[in-house]
Amino acid sequence: MSAADVLAILQGAVVTVTLSFVGILVGLPIGLGLALLRWADVPVASRIVAVYVSVLRATPLVTLLLLLFFALPNVGIAIGPVSAAILALVMNTSAFNCEVWRAALMNFPKEQYEAAQSVGMHALLRFRRIVLPQIVRVSLPGLVNEMSLLIKVTPVLAVVGVVDITRAAVRIGAETYEPLPPFLVAIAMYAPIVFALVSLQRFIERRQLAAEAA
Amino acid sequence: MIDDMPVLDVAGISKRFGDLEVLTDISFTVTRGETVCVLGPSGSGKSTLLRCINWLERPDAGQIYLNGDRIGINNGGVVMSDRELSRVRTRIGMVFQHFALWPHLTVLQNLMEAPVQVQKRPAAEVREEAMALLAKVGLSDKSDVFPARLSGGQKQRVGIARALAMKPDVLLFDEPTSALDPELVGEVLLVMRELAREGRTMVIVTHEMGFARDAATRILFLDRGRVVETGPPERFFVNPDTERARQFIQRYAAG
Secondary structure, eight states, X not given: OOHHHHHHHHHHHHHHHHHHHHHHHHHHHHHHHHXXXXXXXXXXXXXXXXXXXXXXXXXXXXXXXXXXXXXXXXXXXXXXXXXXXXXXXXXXXXXXXXHHHHHHHHTSOHXXXXXXXXXXXXXXXXXXIIIHHHHHHHHHHHXXXXXXXXXXXXXGGGGGTOOOHHHHHHHHHHHHSOOHHHHHHHHHHHHHHHXXXXXXXXXXXXXXXXXXXX | OGGGSOSEEEEEEEEEETTEEEEEEEEEEEOTTOEEEEEOOTTSSHHHHHHHHTTSSOOSEEEEEETTEESSBOTTSSBOOHHHHHHHHTTEXXXXXXXXXXXXXXXXXXXXXXXXXXXXXXHHHHHHHHHHHHHHTTOGGGTTXXXXXXXXXXXXXXXXXXXXXXXXXXXXXESTTTTSOHHHHHHHHHHHHHHHHHTOOEEEEOXXXXXXXXXXXXXXXXXXXXXXXXXXHHHHHHSOSSHHHHHHHHHHHTO
């Protein structure tokens, strides 16, 4: 395995991190939005969200991705492998995030919410100042868990031609007839990515604890 | 004369939850500086009545006026939007049974949140007033502490200070001492007595008969969702008009 091969896997790592990052960044607020529609019990919309979440959670990511990549052009929507990959990741992770957010919202103490109403905070203010800061901290472990799953499911994106860490390793193994080194390098690359994510979570949690101990 | 206008005018409020009629045609007024204690057995609708006043619960019938302004229904005759209701609620303070402090904010931040975010008043001025309020409820040294580190009695005193920080026209207390350990009840009642002495306009749902007897200017006795009797505490506790009230008082006197 040459230095160029390692570089190729590193390039795959850039793809993995970028796609994961975009998927997380877009999927997180969408999941929250979906959860809010259900929490507020918005007529029609909340039913649609419930169905969306059920269907998405029941659909394997690969199948969804293949459907998007091969079916959308059939109905006149041109989509490249990267766009299809991001769309599939976002659809998938938003459905799971929705449930994490929703659990936090359902457990939010009603009296606290009413206290915010009673001092005259309007709905947006109540959400932004009182509800959101608290559900973020409750949801954080569940969300980070979902994020780390998302990172590790990115190898399936290779089915539409995206070259991520694993795909790069497969290629090198096929070329060199020595699959062991590239796969070891590949596995060694996922660990720090997920570790960075978990460290970020720990950092945020510790900062909150420190603030409260003050 | 404007002084004749009641601060709070509740006229014919009814409320049902499904088949259960919780409040039936409740009417009363509260004039400036009055301390009205709402008494009655559990399930008589006391808390629901209080929650209807600031429309945390939407009454099915009747009208509520705060200093002459209709609450819940706007000038066009339709139910107020969230924004309209919020504006009205800034004038009605509420103290909750389980304190309902916001745990992610310090004591001082709990007090400053609404005056700064809702009333858009300058933070420096609000801070000064909030510190004065904390001094008043005896918690100056707790301003930078998070609610989780306070005792129940301290939490409720913060709850009262938070309501006062908005300078409301009327204060509603929903069983403010019911969730407290017996030895912590006194410190909260002390603060409430002080507010009564100052002539704050208050409506207090409580089971503290001793407090009602010597701090209330008027008792409103509810049973099964109706106002059974109303009058000054001297009369209510010594010589009530109704048999129902007599039974209620005796049961409490017996402990």
